[in-house]
Amino acid sequence: APPAEDAQASPTLYDGEIASVDRQIGRFIEKLKEKKVLDDTILVFTSDHGESLGEHAEATHALFIYESTIHVPLILRYPHGLPAGKVYGGAVGGVDVMPTILGLAGLKPNDTQGADLSKALAGTEEAPLRSPYSESVHPELEFGMAPLHGLRSNQWTYIRAPRAELYDRSTDPGEVHNLLEDAAAASDNSRAQALALEKALTDVFEDSKRFGIASDVRPIDDETTKMLQALGYMDASGAPAGVEGMDPKDGVQLFNAMDEARQFALQSEYQAAKDVLLRLLDAAPSNASARNLLALCELHLGNMDAVEKLYLESLAHEPRQAQVLTQLGRLRMAEGKLDAARARLHEALAVDPAFIQAMIFMAYIEIKEGKLEAATAWYDRAIESDPKDPAPYQQYGDFYFRQNEFEKARGWYEKTLELQPQSYLGAVQAGMSALRLNDMATAERYFLLAGRNDPNAWQPLYNLACVQSKKAAPDAAFGYLQRAIAIGFVDSALLRADPCFAALHADPRFVAIAGQ
The missing domain is CATH 3.30.1120 (Arylsulfatase, C-terminal domain)
Known part of the structure; x- marks a missing residue:
C-alpha cells in the first residue's frame, strides 16, 4: 500500500502508489540538483510491463505479449552523451538497457544478448536492426x-x-x-x-x-520461481486435463476469473471470490493457485474443515508447496497439536529451507513448549536466510517484550522500522517498549509514526493520550482521547482500569468519557 498521504489524496491505492513513486523520483532528482551532479548522472526511466485494460480480453497483464503490455516507456537523460528532446526511431529491448548505460558511461559490457545503443541514441551511428x-x-x-x-x-x-x-x-x-x-x-x-x-x-x-539460459518446458530457476510466487505473479500448479497445451487465446476467461476472484478477496468479499473460484475449478480442477485462494476464502468464512480439505487437494496436485505445508502446520497449531504442526513445518522447510514464515511458526512452537533458546535460534536462522525481511525482527521484538526485556524489544522493533519504516506494528511496539521504559519522548515519537502509518487506527492516539497523561498534560491527553473515540475507540472499561490515566480520574472530562 502507498504511504498514507498519497493514499488519502488518490482515488485508488494504485493511483496512490503511482503518486508515491513520482514523489520519490522528484526527491531523488532534487537531491541530485542540490549536489550539483544532475548533469553528470545517467537517468533512465522505464517499466517492466504495461496493462491490457481489456484489450484482447485480458484484464491486466502477464498473459499475452501484445503491444499493450510489451511496449513500455524508455526515457534517458544524460546531457554529456545524449541530445535533448530526441525521439529514437529504432527498436529497443529490455536486454539493451544495461549495455547501453555502460556505453554511455564509457564502459564496455561483457558478452550479452543486448546491444549497446548509446551511439545510435546519440545520433552518431545508424540505428541497428533489432x-x-x-x-x-x-x-x-x-x-x-x-x-x-x-x-x-x-x-x-x-x-x-x-x-x-x-x-x-x-x-x-x-x-x-x-x-x-x-x-x-x-x-x-x-x-x-x-x-x-x-x-x-x-x-x-x-x-x-x-x-546457459536456453528455454525449456519450465525456463526459470527455483529462486526466480520463489520470487514470482512472492509477488503474486504465479503459483505452482499441475496441468489440468483438457487445459494442457491450450492456446492462451482460448483460455483467457480462466485467467480473468482468477483475477476477479483475487480482487474480491482483496476487498474482503470472500463469498463472492469463493463463487468465482468454484466455477473456475470446474474448468481447471488441478489449478493450485485457485484452490489455495479458495482455502483462504473458506478460512475467512469460518469453514475450517473445507480449508484443510482444499490444502490437501492442492498438495495432491503439487506436493512441493512450502506455503501450503506451512498453512497446514498453522492449522495444527491452532488446535494445540504442536507435534503435528512441527512435522508439517519441517516438510515445508524441506521444500524450501529459506521459508521464513515456517521458521517463525517453529519458533512459536518452541516458545509454547518453554524452549526459549531454541526459539531464538529459529529467529536467528530466519534473519540469516533473509536479513532484509522485517518479519523475524518484529517477532524477535515481540519475544523480548513478552519477557519484559523492553530495552532489547525496542532495539529489535527499531531494526524492523529500519527495514520497513511504514510498519504500523513496529512503530506501535517500539512506542510501547519506550513507554514501559518511561522514555516518554521516544514513546511519543513512535506513536506519532504509528498514527501516520495507519491513520485509521485508534491505538496510537490512545497511547499518545497515555503519554500526555504521564507528562501531566491533561488538555493534550483529552485531545488525543477525543480523536481516538472519533475513529472507533469505545472501551470505557479499559480506560477506567488503565493506571496510565489514574491522574485524570477526578477531571470531569474523564467522567464524561469513561463514566464513574
Missing part, C-alpha cells in the same frame, strides 16, 4: 497451457503459439487482425514473414545456450 524478444510462460505455470514466445521486427509482430500469430503494426497497431488466422487465405508475403520470424525466434533460443 528484433526484441518477448515471452509469457505464465499461462504454462499457472494453468498448464501453452507458453507464448514472440519477436518484433520492423512493423511485424510474430507470436509462436498453438495458433501462430502475425500482425502488421503499420496497418494494424492494435494487433487485432491475425494474418495467419486462416492459413489457406494467408498471403505469400505473410507466410514468408512468419517463416522468417519463426527461424529468427529459433535462433534466439540457440543463442541463449551461450549463456
Whole structure:
C-alpha cells in the first residue's frame, strides 16, 4: 500500500502508489540538483510491463505479449552523451538497457544478448536492426497451457503459439487482425514473414545456450520461481486435463476469473471470490493457485474443515508447496497439536529451507513448549536466510517484550522500522517498549509514526493520550482521547482500569468519557 498521504489524496491505492513513486523520483532528482551532479548522472526511466485494460480480453497483464503490455516507456537523460528532446526511431529491448548505460558511461559490457545503443541514441551511428524478444510462460505455470514466445521486427509482430500469430503494426497497431488466422487465405508475403520470424525466434533460443539460459518446458530457476510466487505473479500448479497445451487465446476467461476472484478477496468479499473460484475449478480442477485462494476464502468464512480439505487437494496436485505445508502446520497449531504442526513445518522447510514464515511458526512452537533458546535460534536462522525481511525482527521484538526485556524489544522493533519504516506494528511496539521504559519522548515519537502509518487506527492516539497523561498534560491527553473515540475507540472499561490515566480520574472530562 502507498504511504498514507498519497493514499488519502488518490482515488485508488494504485493511483496512490503511482503518486508515491513520482514523489520519490522528484526527491531523488532534487537531491541530485542540490549536489550539483544532475548533469553528470545517467537517468533512465522505464517499466517492466504495461496493462491490457481489456484489450484482447485480458484484464491486466502477464498473459499475452501484445503491444499493450510489451511496449513500455524508455526515457534517458544524460546531457554529456545524449541530445535533448530526441525521439529514437529504432527498436529497443529490455536486454539493451544495461549495455547501453555502460556505453554511455564509457564502459564496455561483457558478452550479452543486448546491444549497446548509446551511439545510435546519440545520433552518431545508424540505428541497428533489432528484433526484441518477448515471452509469457505464465499461462504454462499457472494453468498448464501453452507458453507464448514472440519477436518484433520492423512493423511485424510474430507470436509462436498453438495458433501462430502475425500482425502488421503499420496497418494494424492494435494487433487485432491475425494474418495467419486462416492459413489457406494467408498471403505469400505473410507466410514468408512468419517463416522468417519463426527461424529468427529459433535462433534466439540457440543463442541463449551461450549463456546457459536456453528455454525449456519450465525456463526459470527455483529462486526466480520463489520470487514470482512472492509477488503474486504465479503459483505452482499441475496441468489440468483438457487445459494442457491450450492456446492462451482460448483460455483467457480462466485467467480473468482468477483475477476477479483475487480482487474480491482483496476487498474482503470472500463469498463472492469463493463463487468465482468454484466455477473456475470446474474448468481447471488441478489449478493450485485457485484452490489455495479458495482455502483462504473458506478460512475467512469460518469453514475450517473445507480449508484443510482444499490444502490437501492442492498438495495432491503439487506436493512441493512450502506455503501450503506451512498453512497446514498453522492449522495444527491452532488446535494445540504442536507435534503435528512441527512435522508439517519441517516438510515445508524441506521444500524450501529459506521459508521464513515456517521458521517463525517453529519458533512459536518452541516458545509454547518453554524452549526459549531454541526459539531464538529459529529467529536467528530466519534473519540469516533473509536479513532484509522485517518479519523475524518484529517477532524477535515481540519475544523480548513478552519477557519484559523492553530495552532489547525496542532495539529489535527499531531494526524492523529500519527495514520497513511504514510498519504500523513496529512503530506501535517500539512506542510501547519506550513507554514501559518511561522514555516518554521516544514513546511519543513512535506513536506519532504509528498514527501516520495507519491513520485509521485508534491505538496510537490512545497511547499518545497515555503519554500526555504521564507528562501531566491533561488538555493534550483529552485531545488525543477525543480523536481516538472519533475513529472507533469505545472501551470505557479499559480506560477506567488503565493506571496510565489514574491522574485524570477526578477531571470531569474523564467522567464524561469513561463514566464513574
